[in-house]
Amino acid sequence: MAIITREEVEHVALLARLAFSPDELDRFTAQLNDILGHVTRLGGLDTSAVEPTASVLSGAATPLREDEVWEGLTREEALASAPATEKGLFKVPRVLE
Amino acid sequence: MRFTEATASQLATLIAQGEVTRSEVLESFLERIVAVEESVAAFLTVTADHGRRLARLADKAAEGGATPTAGVPFALKDNIATQDIPTTCGSRILEGYRPPYSATVMQRLEAAGHILLGKTNCDEFAMGSSTENSGFHPTANPWDLRCVPGGSSGGSAAAVAAYEVPFALGSDTGGSIRQPASFCGVVGLKPTYGLVSRYGLVAFASSLDQIGPITRDVTDAALVLGAIAGPDPLDSTSARVKPPDYGQALVPDVDGLVAGIPRELFGEGVEPEVRQRVEEAAAVLAELGVGVEECSLPNAAFALDMYYVIAPAEASSNLARYDGTRYGYRAGAAAGGEDVGNGARASIGGGPPPGDLLSLYLSTRSQGFGPEVKRRIMLGAYVLSAGYYDAYYLKAQKARTLLRRDFEQAFGRYDFLISPTSPTVAFPIGERADDPLAMYMADLCTIPASLAGLPAISVPCGFSQGLPVGLQLMGPAFSEELLLRVAFAHEQRTDHHTKRPPLLGVKRH
Numbered sequence: 192m193a194i195i196t197r198e199e200v201e202h203v204a205l206l207a208r209l210a211f212s213p214d215e216l217d218r219f220t221a222q223l224n225d226i227l228g229h230v231t232r233l234g235g236l237d238t239s240a241v242e243p244t245a246s247v248l249s250g251a252a253t254p255l256r257e258d259e260v261w262e263g264l265t266r267e268e269a270l271a272s273a274p275a276t277e278k279g280l281f282k283v284p285r286v287l288e
Numbered sequence: 289m290r291f292t293e294a295t296a297s298q299l300a301t302l303i304a305q306g307e308v309t310r311s312e313v314l315e316s317f318l319e320r321i322v323a324v325e326e327s328v329a330a331f332l333t334v335t336a337d338h339g340r341r342l343a344r345l346a347d348k349a350a351e352g353g354a355t356p357t358a359g360v361p362f363a364l365k366d367n368i369a370t371q372d373i374p375t376t377c378g379s380r381i382l383e384g385y386r387p388p389y390s391a392t393v394m395q396r397l398e399a400a401g402h403i404l405l406g407k408t409n410c411d412e413f414a415m416g417s418s419t420e421n422s423g424f425h426p427t428a429n430p431w432d433l434r435c436v437p438g439g440s441s442g443g444s445a446a447a448v449a450a451y452e453v454p455f456a457l458g459s460d461t462g463g464s465i466r467q468p469a470s471f472c473g474v475v476g477l478k479p480t481y482g483l484v485s486r487y488g489l490v491a492f493a494s495s496l497d498q499i500g501p502i503t504r505d506v507t508d509a510a511l512v513l514g515a516i517a518g519p520d521p522l523d524s525t526s527a528r529v530k531p532p533d534y535g536q537a538l539v540p541d542v543d544g545l546v547a548g549i550p551r552e553l554f555g556e557g558v559e560p561e562v563r564q565r566v567e568e569a570a571a572v573l574a575e576l577g578v579g580v581e582e583c584s585l586p587n588a589a590f591a592l593d594m595y596y597v598i599a600p601a602e603a604s605s606n607l608a609r610y611d612g613t614r615y616g617y618r619a620g621a622a623a624g625g626e627d628v629g630n631g632a633r634a635s636i637g638g639g640p641p642p643g644d645l646l647s648l649y650l651s652t653r654s655q656g657f658g659p660e661v662k663r664r665i666m667l668g669a670y671v672l673s674a675g676y677y678d679a680y681y682l683k684a685q686k687a688r689t690l691l692r693r694d695f696e697q698a699f700g701r702y703d704f705l706i707s708p709t710s711p712t713v714a715f716p717i718g719e720r721a722d723d724p725l726a727m728y729m730a731d732l733c734t735i736p737a738s739l740a741g742l743p744a745i746s747v748p749c750g751f752s753q754g755l756p757v758g759l760q761l762m763g764p765a766f767s768e769e770l771l772l773r774v775a776f777a778h779e780q781r782t783d784h785h786t787k788r789p790p791l792l793g794v795k796r797h
Contacts, residue, residue: 195670207604207669208611208649209662219666225725226667230593233683236690243685244692246495247741247765248482252527268388274618281613284645 194227195220291316296360296454296508303359306350310343310359310403317361317405321452327791329427330437330447332366333374334406342403357401362512363456365444366407367414368499369488370394377490378410378422378440381610381617381656391488392523393457393499393516400515405453408443412658413607414464414492416440417730420721421660428717429471430789431755435714438468438730444502445472449789455503455512459489461496462595463710463734466746469502470709470758473748473787475775476502477509478734480765481741482527484513485520493602494525496738505785506747506776510534513768529766537769540777543577545703547774552588553707553733561752566708569749569759572781573706573774583702585694590687591736592728597671597684598739604668607661612652619651663724688739695740699764704774707733709746709758737762747775748784756784 195203197220204211204219211219266279275282291299291313302308318336325331339361350356364370367377369387371394376382394404411421419427419442427442429435430450437446441458445468448456458465460478469476477500484499491497501512517531549570554563570580612618620641642648657665671680698705710730720727737744742762749759759778763771779785 199670200666203666203670203673206673207665208608208646208653209657209665210650210654211662219663222663222724223666223670226596226663226728227670229725230596230680230684233590233593233597233687234679236587236590236683236687238683238686238690241686241689241693243682244688245685246525247692248525248527252482252529253525254528255524256521264388269614271388272385272615274612274616274621283613284641284643284648286645 193220193224194231195223292320292451294454295505296503297511299360299454300358300511304356309347311340311347313359314339314343314361314403314405317453321406324450324452324791327428327433328430328446328450328452329425330408330443330450330452331363331406332376332378332409332424332443335373335404338373339403339405346401360402360455361405361453362397362402363406363408363444363447363453364394364404365410365441365456365458367410367459367490368394368457369490370404370407373404374407375490376423377413378424379412379657379661380423383423383617385615387488389488392485392520394488396516402515408441408447408456410443411440412661413490413603414440414459414461415603415660415664417463417467417727418720419443419468420717421658423658426717429714429755430791431473432714433791434716435755436471436717438471438710438714440464440468441502442468445469445474445476448472448474448502448504450791455501455508457499457512457516458502459497459499460738461493461599462738463731465500465502466734466744466758466760467710467730469746471714471756473756473784473789474502474504475506475509475745475747475785476500477513477745477768478737478743479513479517479768480743482525483517483529483531483743483766483768485523485526487520487522491606493599494606495602496599506772506779507538509745509775510538510772532769534769534772537772538776539773540576540780542573542774542777545577545774546579546581546701547573547704547706548581548583548698548702549706550585550588550698551582552585553736557711557729557732558708559712559752562708562712562757565750565752565757566706566759569778570706572778576777576781580706583698583705585691585698585736587687587691587694588736591691591739592732594684594687594691594739595731595735596667596728597680598688600664600668601672601681602668604665604672607665610653610656611649617652617656619648619655660724691736692740695742703763704767704770705762707760707762709733709760713752713755713757733760741765743768743771745771745775747778749782750784
């Protein structure tokens, strides 16, 4: 039985801001099912008594530093790689009508 | 060409003694690059002019009596930011992108006087085990040009193995330094999570990514690690640990140490000849006085499953930033008559610019990313989505805790652990390209140390069918000195690291 259906793949694609052709959707559905079929083995592990690991570092090893003010990028540097700019701002298609 | 076979530390000595200038060294490597790059294709960018300028300046300063700097050429994986020098991560979505700043590791290597010679090819956004997922071109293994160099830092490993550069940096999320080092017969060290600053490393999976050296011997690994390790106020995951002098670790004294061989990393998937080479390496260590025993990391058998939930989840979040707004490719930008930034982005899609923001995101990302990156973003978005988070992501993070406990328990008894770096030697280009799961298996032995944030080194331990085999040594957090000492002791007793790749096989292109 499929773990993830073609419709779900389509839905997740939209969430991830990706668009696929019908052929790609078929291929991705099959491949994602293969991979998820493998990782569902994790369900067999007893994890009832453990906390999740989000980071291997302890807070003691990476204390926050003082919040000091220093020079960052200039506006010109920040905009230099943008595909489109106008009046010193990033330019995107109209969002509000 | 005469300097290209010297190691980084030998070159540093020759330069410091005035036996050779930085410019002479640099030209030797540039000649070598011209000679072999057509076959190996390890580089995405060769920074010849940049390198020549720095070498000339440093030579002049040295003539004038300034404190001599190292002057050894190096390469960086192309996911490490270099100011005003293209940094693509092997992705079309960043084609032509020139960062406004340099990564901390780049700044530190340059501060030590080392000279950037180029940016190396990799799997797109470091996602892959063969460098075939590069958005630009594959790289060949110098030992057999029909085979992959491993990945994702395949360009860095191939460049070092082919004597195009004395050392390079790679990044390792699930094995991306160690596995290509193993496939190319060179040394690759993944440091403890937090030891090397990741400021300027393009993020893939932030709880796993680490930068580390790829070198031709263990001495150079110690030299390069010493140059890049240590706290960085620009990286909040940088540990406040003062690195020792790793050069002091290079003594061939391992008598009395105890090593474990986790049976979960030495199972059926390991090719018989790979197994044999690793057993021979263990025997060499035993002769030197190391007690070697079989041991168990029970949850390592599930490490691949944890990894293919956690890494894609983090990737799907990290790669949300590629939206065609601030940098990188934007769909239809060239055709839109807009103020196009650097002109390199028109090569993917074309067509009119999307009229609304959602369409812009969809076209930009679908045209800019390659298939493996899309696969991982999809996997990550799915395991993080409502209704599946607990079953996949939270479950994998809890399993990760179990795996860390296994390591803690093992290091209560053993000083370090031994395994193959990869279950197989380098495979033919194309063989696993259409089978993601088969490709993922190449990282079976490297992923456990990644998930636990532990240091691990791959060193050459012989050959199988003419292709290099790698030995992996894993240690407790911040035990790089110990790993370097064991690796050095093994290297002193063997000659695998002195073998030259034939650059045989069919010529590519």
